[in-house]
Amino acid sequence: MSQSTDLFDPAARWAAPDPEPIVGDDLRLLLRQAFAIEEDGAGASPAAVVLEVAPSRVTPAIAEALQAVVGTDHVLFDDAARAAHANGMSYLDLVRRSAAPPAAPDAIVLPADHDEVGAILRTCTKHRVAVVPFGGGTSVVGGVTPTRGSLDAVIALDLRRLDALLEVDEISQTATLQAGVTGPRAEELLAEHGFTLGHVPQSFERATIGGYAATRSSGQLSTGWGRFDALVERVRAATPAGDLDLGRAPGTAAGPDLRQLVLGSEGAFGVITSVTVRVRPIPEVRRHEGWRVADLATGVGVLRTLAQRGPKPDLARLSDETETAMGVATGGGGTDEAGGCLLLVGWEGATADVAYRAEAATAILHAAGATPLGEQAAESWRHGRFRAPRLRDELLGAGMLIETLETATTWRDLEALHARVGETLRTALDGASPIVACHVSHLYAAGASLYFTVLARRDGDDPVGQWSVAKTAVMEALTSTSRPPATLTHHHAVGVDHAPWLAAEIGELGVDVLRAVKARLDPAGVLNPGKLLPAD
Numbered sequence: 001m002s003q004s005t006d007l008f009d010p011a012a013r014w015a016a017p018d019p020e021p022i023v024g025d026d027l028r029l030l031l032r033q034a035f036a037i038e039e040d041g042a043g044a045s046p047a048a049v050v051l052e053v054a055p056s057r058v059t060p061a062i063a064e065a066l067q068a069v070v071g072t073d074h075v076l077f078d079d080a081a082r083a084a085h086a087n088g089m090s091y092l093d094l095v096r097r098s099a100a101p102p103a104a105p106d107a108i109v110l111p112a113d114h115d116e117v118g119a120i121l122r123t124c125t126k127h128r129v130a131v132v133p134f135g136g137g138t139s140v141v142g143g144v145t146p147t148r149g150s151l152d153a154v155i156a157l158d159l160r161r162l163d164a165l166l167e168v169d170e171i172s173q174t175a176t177l178q179a180g181v182t183g184p185r186a187e188e189l190l191a192e193h194g195f196t197l198g199h200v201p202q203s204f205e206r207a208t209i210g211g212y213a214a215t216r217s218s219g220q221l222s223t224g225w226g227r228f229d230a231l232v233e234r235v236r237a238a239t240p241a242g243d244l245d246l247g248r249a250p251g252t253a254a255g256p257d258l259r260q261l262v263l264g265s266e267g268a269f270g271v272i273t274s275v276t277v278r279v280r281p282i283p284e285v286r287r288h289e290g291w292r293v294a295d296l297a298t299g300v301g302v303l304r305t306l307a308q309r310g311p312k313p314d315l316a317r318l319s320d321e322t323e324t325a326m327g328v329a330t331g332g333g334g335t336d337e338a339g340g341c342l343l344l345v346g347w348e349g350a351t352a353d354v355a356y357r358a359e360a361a362t363a364i365l366h367a368a369g370a371t372p373l374g375e376q377a378a379e380s381w382r383h384g385r386f387r388a389p390r391l392r393d394e395l396l397g398a399g400m401l402i403e404t405l406e407t408a409t410t411w412r413d414l415e416a417l418h419a420r421v422g423e424t425l426r427t428a429l430d431g432a433s434p435i436v437a438c439h440v441s442h443l444y445a446a447g448a449s450l451y452f453t454v455l456a457r458r459d460g461d462d463p464v465g466q467w468s469v470a471k472t473a474v475m476e477a478l479t480s481t482s483r484p485p486a487t488l489t490h491h492h493a494v495g496v497d498h499a500p501w502l503a504a505e506i507g508e509l510g511v512d513v514l515r516a517v518k519a520r521l522d523p524a525g526v527l528n529p530g531k532l533l534p535a536d
């Protein structure tokens with residue numbers, strides 16, 4: 001049994017630490033006053049807690065069978081490796097692991113390629129071992145929680161060794177990447193060929209190609225470049241029942257598109273081992289700008305015009321009044337002028353195309369009475385956009401509740417949904433000085449996504465119960481049959497946390513169809529028990 005390396009140090013989960021704290025002493029004091037936090041929790045950030053884990057349930061016979069597939073060095077049993085795979089990155093993940101030793105996976109298995117993944121799935125089926133596919137571990141819905149259902153043990157199948165660019169087709173502008181390639185590594189590998197993937201979720205530094213595909217991720221340029229599932233030409237997955245290799249041509253009428261059964265399947269149907277995606281030449285120019293609009297309704301009107309009449313920007317992000325004010329307070333980008341809403345728009349690509357699209361958008365923005373804030377406002381956001389996880393850790397350390405949630409709806413219902421979710425959260429967290437901020441992003445012709453950030457005073461006695469009440473209230477609102485209609489998730493996926501509401505979104509029959517697919521591909525139910533599909 002081998003030892004893990006510092007690659008698994010939970011403190012090193014975000015790649016580029018800031019040399020200075022983001023929340024300085026002044027802001028910390030301000031926050032404590034604003035949220036009436038009596039005791040400063042300095043040094044007690046749940047994110048920083050060192051972990052212990054229970055003894056592994058893997059028997060010597062199982063260990064030997066796993067090692068026979070991937071080699072002795074690639075099955076890890078040490079506490080650090082197991083603790084680092086014990087949870088994802090939601091607020092509740094961080095809070096729970098500070099309260100008690102987490103239920104860690106019994107071993108970490110690191111396969112080298114597609115065939116080893118298939119062999120591990122067959123081994124685990126034979127030995128009644130649950131398998132949790134693990135990419136970057138950035139799930140915020142319990143997707144990597146080591147659940148084992150009624151099985152005897154659970155492993156995390158860490159895909160980091162599947163880290164190659166397998167093929168670039170420069171003529172068709174596609175690239176085939178293995179599942180464990182992270183966002184930055186994908187860009188490095190593609191840049192050698194003059195291409196970019198341009199998929200930039202906020203978890204970019206750690207999330208992987210397989211994770212993007214398994215959760216149908218959306219990036220900051222998804223308005224123009226498309227969400228990740230829209231970029232996929234071909235996907236290869238290993239399942240306990242055999243291999244799936246889907247996507248032979250850019251268009252087909254050969255029945256339903258089975259790629260869509262793999263995309264968004266969250267490791268419950270199979271393990272994605274490689275994905276062929278559309279790529280683009282590295283942009284000649286990038287132009288990102290900030291604008292100030294009078295209010296949310298004005299900004300929504302501008303975004304709708306851009307989405308429906310075009311030409312579409314690649315980046316579009318409209319902060320509501322609260323998020324705009326918070327951005328100013330924390331230096332998180334935006335405008336020095338109080339009031340109104342910050343609207344960021346951006347274009348990337350060939351010089352002439354960017355100039356044409358930016359000019360068209362400028363005319364629409366001026367017509368709506370928007371004030372230009374220049375490129376600096378957008379650059380300031382761009383500069384700080386990957387600091388959110390660090391900021392969250394610091395706010396947790398200051399005794400706060402901080403979490404995000406997201407949804408999407410039609411243009412007709414966007415503002416009503418914004419109001420309803422905000423009101424639901426403020427009511428559920430009443431007494432804890434809640435602040436609910438939101439931005440509109442990921443534009444479609446018919447609607448857009450809403451992304452909420454919630455801040456409140458953390459209930460020190462029952463932080464899990466406090467957030468669970470609020471989250472449940474929001475999920476009930478999102479899945480309610482009355483207007484405004486909404487989805488339970490636009491890009492965070494289902495995992496464990498959203499599974500109880502899946503039937504409300506796709507119907508009992510829809511859930512049965514997914515169960516039938518799982519029964520065919522994973523008859524022993526070893527893949528990610530309790531994820532995606534609600535418990536029977």
Ligand SMILES: Cc1cc2nc3c(=O)[nH]c(=O)nc-3n(C[C@H](O)[C@H](O)[C@H](O)COP(=O)(O)OP(=O)(O)OC[C@H]3O[C@@H](n4cnc5c(N)ncnc54)[C@H](O)[C@@H]3O)c2cc1C
Nearest residue numbers: 135136137138139143201202203208210211217218267272
């Ligand atoms: C700070 C922060 C910011 C975020 N911002 C965004 C954002 O902007 N946009 C967005 O879409 N999401 C965002 N997320 C959510 C998360 O990063 C995405 O869901 C991401 O796609 C997950 O990728 P991952 O490699 O980390 O997957 P993991 O977290 O490792 O896994 C996610 C799920 O997919 C399964 N899985 C992983 N790899 C595979 C595979 N190869 N085959 C089959 N199943 C697999 C896992 O079992 C799990 O159920 C954010 C999360 C955090 C913590």
